[in-house]
Amino acid sequence: MKILITGKGGREHALAWKAAQSPLVSKIYVAPGSAGMTCNLPQVQRVPINDTDNAALVHFAKTEQVDLTLVGPENALVNGIVDDFRQEGLSIFGPCKAAAQLEGSKLFAKQLMDKYGIPTARYAVFSDYEQALSHVQREGVPIVIKYDGLAAGKGVVVAQTEEEAVLTLQAMLLHSRFGEAKVVIEEFLQGPEFSLMALVHGETVVPLSVAQDHKRAFDGDKGPNTGGMGAYCPVPIISQKTIEQAVKTILQPVATAMVAEGNPFTGILYGGLMLTNAGPKVIEFNVRFGDPETEVVLPRMKSDLIQTILDLLNGKKPILEWHEDVFLGVVLASAGYPEMATKGSPIEGLENVNNLVFHCGTENRDGQWLTNGGRVLFVTGKGKDVAAARENAYMAVEQIHCKDIFYRRDIGIQSL
Numbered sequence: 001m002k003i004l005i006t007g008k009g010g011r012e013h014a015l016a017w018k019a020a021q022s023p024l025v026s027k028i029y030v031a032p033g034s035a036g037m038t039c040n041l042p043q044v045q046r047v048p049i050n051d052t053d054n055a056a057l058v059h060f061a062k063t064e065q066v067d068l069t070l071v072g073p074e075n076a077l078v079n080g081i082v083d084d085f086r087q088e089g090l091s092i093f094g095p096c097k098a099a100a101q102l103e104g105s106k107l108f109a110k111q112l113m114d115k116y117g118i119p120t121a122r123y124a125v126f127s128d129y130e131q132a133l134s135h136v137q138r139e140g141v142p143i144v145i146k147y148d149g150l151a152a153g154k155g156v157v158v159a160q161t162e163e164e165a166v167l168t169l170q171a172m173l174l175h176s177r178f179g180e181a182k183v184v185i186e187e188f189l190q191g192p193e194f195s196l197m198a199l200v201h202g203e204t205v206v207p208l209s210v211a212q213d214h215k216r217a218f219d220g221d222k223g224p225n226t227g228g229m230g231a232y233c234p235v236p237i238i239s240q241k242t243i244e245q246a247v248k249t250i251l252q253p254v255a256t257a258m259v260a261e262g263n264p265f266t267g268i269l270y271g272g273l274m275l276t277n278a279g280p281k282v283i284e285f286n287v288r289f290g291d292p293e294t295e296v297v298l299p300r301m302k303s304d305l306i307q308t309i310l311d312l313l314n315g316k317k318p319i320l321e322w323h324e325d326v327f328l329g330v331v332l333a334s335a336g337y338p339e340m341a342t343k344g345s346p347i348e349g350l351e352n353v354n355n356l357v358f359h360c361g362t363e364n365r366d367g368q369w370l371t372n373g374g375r376v377l378f379v380t381g382k383g384k385d386v387a388a389a390r391e392n393a394y395m396a397v398e399q400i401h402c403k404d405i406f407y408r409r410d411i412g413i414q415s416l
């Protein structure tokens, strides 16, 4: 089989690595991919097409007779890549444009959860600044303000003070550069967060191993929110009972609701969930593999990912097998991330590392690895528990040297 994977980061490297283990797969195209993905995987070939160029990707998949396409980043999904592929009779694993709204529009997700009684934070929606302001004054802080639409660099603000809430509303509603702006204002929830992804096809929901990522840039959950600075899987503080409850009260009802709404969901449904005193509640949905969660979840998966997806698409409910080990990974990020990122700094010592390393943002010039993005490398470790996996991962991290890289030293520590 020929597989096409869109995207170029650590998540896509992990997808290519996992697909390469399948005996069904002879060729893996990555568009646009990165040099790091091809160095240990002879089946992988880069294709110079941007992951948001839906028309060129359709054309390529048709011409090369690609058997299955996996989509990395969300933008293409929200822009209807799945609809475009299906129209041409091409097989692709992801949600259609209408179903991708679960991630693309926070309001769509909230309204669906409301209608079907899926547990999430109470919310109200505003496009008028004055009304939003009086709502915040009535409800008090802390309060959560979310821009409606793909984050576009603004995203989510957990306002701890009224002043912060006012500034956020001004920025999102009065000074918006995105036309008609809307915000969702939410009740502040408390509890440990976890990421529960599931393979979904219509009403069939197959949960993956639970993971947790670390969103803040610096140790002790300080600093700005990032795409994620590390992750581990599974998560000891999230019990099997909680996972079953989350599937029963959240993931399965969402899949069923999407079918009932005439927009059946196919692909990865990612629940960003919080374990509150009243049980798991939804913080957000994503409609694709999480990054960096995928880089620890796929190494823990024993089953063949490609066979699993094919079974699911053919109407069979796959039963997944997992390794016993805990997997943990640390992001090495460029100095300045997430605001800006330095590029072009030499990375030394990669060749001494035997652990699984995924390339998030590197390039290779004449055999020399260089930084080339905000998140640069994802270094994994494994062990019988989180402590052992941490130790194993950080031993590998210490082999790698680059003057413009930083990383968190406390990945997985809260759970020990």
Ligand code: AMP
Residues within 6 Å of the ligand: 121, 144, 155, 156, 158, 186, 187, 188, 189, 190, 193, 215, 225, 272, 283, 284
């Ligand atoms: P998101 O970009 O939607 O994942 O949100 C970023 C972070 O904001 C989440 O990981 C949470 O830590 C926090 N957050 C979002 N919504 C809420 C909420 N209703 N209550 C508390 N924290 C929240």
Ligand code: GLY
Residues within 6 Å of the ligand: 213, 227, 228, 286, 289, 290, 291, 292, 293
């Ligand atoms: N790690 C969070 C995300 O993939 O959005």
